[in-house]
Amino acid sequence: xNNNTFVHKYIRPLIGKDDIVADMTAGNGSDTLFxxxxxxxxxxxxxxxEAIRRxxxxxxxxxxxxxxxxxxxxxxxxxxxxxxxxxxxLGYLPSSQETRITKAEETLIAFDKAYxxxxxxxxxxxxxxxxxxxxxxxxxxxxxHINKNRFQIxxxxxxxxxxxxxxxxxxxx
Ligand SMILES: C[S@@+](CC[C@H](N)C(=O)[O-])C[C@H]1O[C@@H](n2cnc3c(N)ncnc32)[C@H](O)[C@@H]1O
Numbered sequence: 001x002n003n004n005t006f007v008h009k010y011i012r013p014l015i016g017k018d019d020i021v022a023d024m025t026a027g028n029g030s031d032t033l034f035x036x037x038x039x040x041x042x043x044x045x046x047x048x049x050e051a052i053r054r055x056x057x058x059x060x061x062x063x064x065x066x067x068x069x070x071x072x073x074x075x076x077x078x079x080x081x082x083x084x085x086x087x088x089x090l091g092y093l094p095s096s097q098e099t100r101i102t103k104a105e106e107t108l109i110a111f112d113k114a115y116x117x118x119x120x121x122x123x124x125x126x127x128x129x130x131x132x133x134x135x136x137x138x139x140x141x142x143x144x145h146i147n148k149n150r151f152q153i154x155x156x157x158x159x160x161x162x163x164x165x166x167x168x169x170x171x172x173x
Pocket of ligand 1: 032045094100
């Protein structure tokens, strides 16, 4: 099973119709669409206009999606309420001219802001693509930060192949 399938299976029981959730990297809109089906409201960020267009198209039949075309480090400008679950699906938008890969230092800032917006017992789901340029550095920076701050990793997932993506599920105490 790939990481996206794992993530969807894992989080399905964790979200319900009263929950506000956020997709920090909307991309093609697959995670946003999944969240829209089960949550009350979905905030979805992407820095790429093309990603926002694709996500808008994909979630067109849902009126509970708030698409935000901005860098996710600015999340606190848009979200003023507690969030049940965040998804970070790092890396770049596949098959796009306007490729913008996530950057380790920005991901760290966005992660901390997300953590402070999380409700008690809320979740952050983060998938690292260590085979991409810069992906390993991003993984090690975040991993180190998570360990130093004793954020609670309750599950990890990876297919046992060289450089396959790694998913962490983090729960706020
Ligand atoms: C792997 S894709 C996300 C896949 C997506 N979750 C899906 O279901 O299709 C990563 C996305 O992160 C976006 N991105 C990169 N840096 C960003 C940033 N600083 N803020 C917001 N989005 C960013 C890229 O534009 C790209 O669309």
